[in-house]
Amino acid sequence: MQKSIRFEVIGEHQMACDGCEQRVQNALKTIPGVGKVRANARTQRIDVLFDEAKVDAAALSERIVKTGYQNRVANPPSKGA
Structure with missing residues (x-):
């Protein structure tokens, strides 16, 4: 089943540009079971749609x-669209 989860970047090292967003998105998309990924440097949030039968939140983090x-x-996994 597809779930969505949101992570918040914390600490000193923050995403600062489109390149940062792309690096995170590309890294997550290589994980089996990960579908849509959206990283946002402005809000420091990363939204991931994933198959919980193939990967868990800890592996994404x-x-x-x-x-x-x-x-x-930032929010627990919920059913995706």
């Missing part, structure tokens, strides 16, 4: 950390 951004879940 870890991938964001590997791109250089500490994060937290």
